[in-house]
Amino acid sequence: MGFVPRNFYEKEIVMAKLVSRSAYWVYPNIFGMGLYLYFASWVWAPSGEKSFPEGAGDPVIWGSTAGLVLALYSLVNLVWLALILSAGSRGKGWKPVLLWAVVILLWVAANRYDAYRHYDGTAAGLYSGTPSTIEKTENGATEE
Numbered sequence: 059m060g061f062v063p064r065n066f067y068e069k070e071i072v073m074a075k076l077v078s079r080s081a082y083w084v085y086p087n088i089f090g091m092g093l094y095l096y097f098a099s100w101v102w103a104p105s106g107e108k109s110f111p112e113g114a115g116d117p118v119i120w121g122s123t124a125g126l127v128l129a130l131y132s133l134v135n136l137v138w139l140a141l142i143l144s145a146g147s148r149g150k151g152w153k154p155v156l157l158w159a160v161v162i163l164l165w166v167a168a169n170r171y172d173a174y175r176h177y178d179g180t181a182a183g184l185y186s187g188t189p190s191t192i193e194k195t196e197n198g199a200t201e202e
Contacts, residue, residue, distance in 0.1 A: 080157050083138045087161050090131040091168045097123035102175040116177070124172065128165075135162065 100123065101116040135158070142154045 080154050083134075084157065084161060087131060087135070087165070090127060090134075091164060094124050094127045094131070095168055095172065097127060098172040099175070100124075101177075102172075103177040107177070113177075128169070131165070135165070 098120060101113075101120050139158055142158055145154070
């Protein structure tokens with residue numbers, strides 16, 4: 059077959075162990091994303107009602123459920139990054155950093171989906187700072 063230095067295989071084994079150990083971080087993160095979206099869904103707007111203002115308790119419910127999950131997993135992922143970077147300084151490679159970045163992108167996607175599903179208050183003109191300009195006409199249609 060040819061001569062392959064012993065170091066070559068040792069580096070591959072070390073990298074494989076490091077990536078497989080990363081699964082211990084990936085699977086709990088996937089579970090956390092599901093848990094986050096489950097709790098966040100408690101305050102999502104029903105279909106067709108997204109533009110109405112949210113209820114008074116919605117931020118409290120979100121903050122005490124989904125917000126806590128998000129904070130906990132943010133802390134866990136910062137610890138994971140610190141461990142990856144300390145291992146990287148010993149020549150472990152860039153694959154674990156790439157895996158960490160993919161997990162973070164999935165968290166960002168989950169957070170953006172949550173934000174998309176929330177009430178946004180546009181029907182009440184809450185974002186523009188002015189009252190809504192939608193008025194009903196004589197036949198019941200709406201006009202701006």
